[in-house]
Amino acid sequence: MMKIKNNITKYAKGLVLACISMFVISCGDDLSPGIEFMPDMYRSPSYETYSGSPIFSDSLSARLPVVGSIPRGYNAFFEYENTKEGYESAGSEMKNPLEKSEANIVEGERLYNIYCTHCHGKKGMGDGSVVKGGAYPPPPAYSDGVSSRGGNMSDLSEGKIYHTIVYGLNLMGAHASQISPEERWKIIMHVENLQNPQSEK
Ligand code: HEC
Structure with a gap:
């Protein structure tokens, strides 16, 4: 009889101990997963997009590409400078x-x-939505406006339009980073139609 009682107390003690340890183990703060059995690659060591990083002095994990990097499809080096001479050449x-x-x-x-x-x-008339909204002065119309660099907009050669897309002009920003060389030439074909609306095919 005594032996059975002893055994029951032993088991009860064991059970209480087990419960306490489970409670303690599960009591992590929000960030701690506690003890995990084979988490494998569930928790990736890579950075979340735009999360901070203790490695770099500016604490950003998002880094700029190495100076001189050229994106795919942008392999045409543009040799003309952002000057009046570069524009004319x-x-x-x-x-x-x-x-x-x-x-x-x-x-x-x-x-x-x-x-x-x-x-x-x-239609290239200088009346886009941001102009109509009053936020922007109108760019000259392609068909009958006058370029601030001299001459009629309708006479701008394809190279001048290309140079403008690459570098921008005054209030117009540069578009070199978002439009690939091939896309620039395609846009220019359309602009040429807008320069000569009568002969548009
Ligand atoms: C944020 C508004 C804005 C956007 C976007 C914009 N432009 Fe312009 N663009 C202008 C303004 C303003 C001018 C007139 C600048 C000046 O003469 O001071 C201009 C001028 C030009 C000229 C005349 C250049 C010259 O030598 O006189 C061309 C060509 C041109 N833009 C083409 C484009 C093409 C092609 C795109 C799209 C890839 C584009 N622009 C996008 C505002 C814009």
């Missing part, structure tokens, strides 16, 4: 390497509507 020397096909023009219009319409307007 690009204007007389650069030629559109793409065929003026229907598909390229259609794609050019699609890209133009993404990157240019809000300022220049759908």
